[in-house]
Amino acid sequence: MFGTGILRIKQAYAxxxxxxxxxVEQNCLAIILPVLNVEHDLNDDEWTVLSQFKTDELLSKRQLLVKTDLSSSKLSRVLAKLTTKHFLTKVGAGRATKYHK
Structure with a gap:
């Protein structure tokens, strides 16, 4: 049973x-566990974008435009809100920007 903690955490949040x-830092490992039983105040567009992500998947804005029916400007606003609310993490900058859960 030893050494299964991270795997079990990932499975619980899958x-x-x-x-x-x-x-992960040189001398420590920090794990931030979000609360699961709280109602999230997300609108339909935010749920639509979030539902496109699978675990550990990186998606660009262009990929999300193809997967959703949102306009480019609307998608930009939704991605900014989801990043601010810590539902998504932004990786990179400019044309190389991608997002993940």
Missing amino acids: NEVVQPKFK
Whole structure:
């Protein structure tokens, strides 16, 4: 049973909207576990975008435009809100920007 903690945490959050964050540093490991039983105040567009992500998947804005019926400007606003609310993490900058849960 030893050494299964991280795997068990990932399995517990596999189908959830919010995911745990793992921060590994030289002398420590920090795990941030989000609360699961709280109602999220997300609108339909935000749920539509979040539902496109699978666990540990990186998606660009262009990929999300193809998968959703949102306009480019609307998608930009939704991605900014989801990033601010910590549902998504932004990786990279400019044309190379991608997002993940």
